[in-house]
Amino acid sequence: MRLQLLLVLSAVICAAGKPLSKATARKTKLLLVSFDGFRWDYDQDVDTPHLDRLAVDGVKAKYITPPMLTMTSPSHFTTITGRWVEDHEVVHNMMFNPKTNLKLNHKETLKRSEWWDNGVLPLWITAQNQGLKTASFHFPGGGANYSGQAIHRALVEEVGQPDDNETEWRQNIDTVLSWFSEEDFDLVTLYYGEPDNVGHAKGPDHPRRKEIIRQIDRTVGYLREAIHRRGLNDILNVILTSDHGMTTVKKRPLVDEIVLNKYLNLIKLASFEILDYGGFGILTPRPGKQQEVFDALSKAPNLTVYKKHEMPASFHLANSERLPPIVIVADLGFNLNSRFIVYVNKGDHGFHNGEMDMKTIFRAFGPSFKSNFLSEPFDSVHIYPLMCQLLQIQPAPHNGSLAVTEKMLLGGSRRVQRSVALLLSMLSVFTML
CATH class of the missing domain: 3.30.1360.180 (Gyrase A; domain 2)
Known part of the structure; x- marks a missing residue:
């Protein structure tokens, strides 16, 4: 009897140190949400109970550093590709051609594949090539084709579309969550144009910016409630982040x-x-x-x-x-x-990414993330391998490293803890035999 028990204990110890195989690991889905221009400290001068709760229920980074350039299109494309700007070549918000003097503003570029498709595959396409179902809701780069491939579903932000309608924000959440719960999408990216717009128009210290942060906080609360209502708590991981910060334009004498x-x-x-x-x-x-x-x-x-x-x-x-x-x-x-x-503009970005005013936010929660975990700062390029890990896919070539973010994740350590607890329990039985 004692010999049999020792063999069982040995098996438990060996199993504790092995990762779950893809066949036995539970499949999770991923929602990536970007709030454009959300500076790293915007929640520190505003009451944000829902974002505060995320710091307890999930992961919070002290801040993250966007790439040079600290602009919307280049930074978002670094997040979704894991590549530096010199590699993915989306080098400005404006699409331009020095030979023809072509210049198109940001929203006019969103469906122009020739601006985005430079040989680097974004996560949507990499995931689709491995059998997953992906979608983009207004996320920069989502409306382009890559090597002839389109994202399974892509809604593109139209020129002149308002960015601060809270009712529409909630409708957008309901839409993307229905894609997960009713159509079995695996990856969806969702983009909001605030607080970038208010930061430009009013400046980062204006009361209106604080109102938008409260609106974002309410939206985060609505997102969590909607996830629960649709029964997605156990399968949906969520990352909240941004592309750059914002600083006050000095407006000195001419x-x-x-x-x-x-x-x-x-x-x-x-x-x-x-x-x-x-x-x-x-x-x-x-x-x-x-x-x-x-x-x-x-x-x-x-x-x-x-x-x-x-x-x-x-x-x-x-x-x-x-x-x-x-x-x-x-x-x-x-x-x-x-x-x-x-x-x-009374506020702007595009400055050196080492400046604290250019740093931005990172929050994450869901079944794969630890609770009450505060991460040290990191570069946004490292979000890409984290997302591949969450989706259980092989990443395309990238400049990030999973080693930077893997401490956020529940994994082998949690299984080891459970196995050790079982081991101790069995040892207590063993001593009584």
């Missing part, structure tokens, strides 16, 4: 504003430019004029100018083929003006 034409003749020296777009600017010098342009811009205040191939390695931009030869990054809070001061 003499301190950056007007680049004061330092070089743009018509004479540049053949292409996007400069009146927050804190990040790009410029193509005319043939033979690159050094002259660089030297002139180096004398301008409140900015740093780079030759593309000489940018710091930490930017992960130098190897981009799509970026023009000259890149300009303004100091925090200063906007780049080309010829005239036309900028009206």
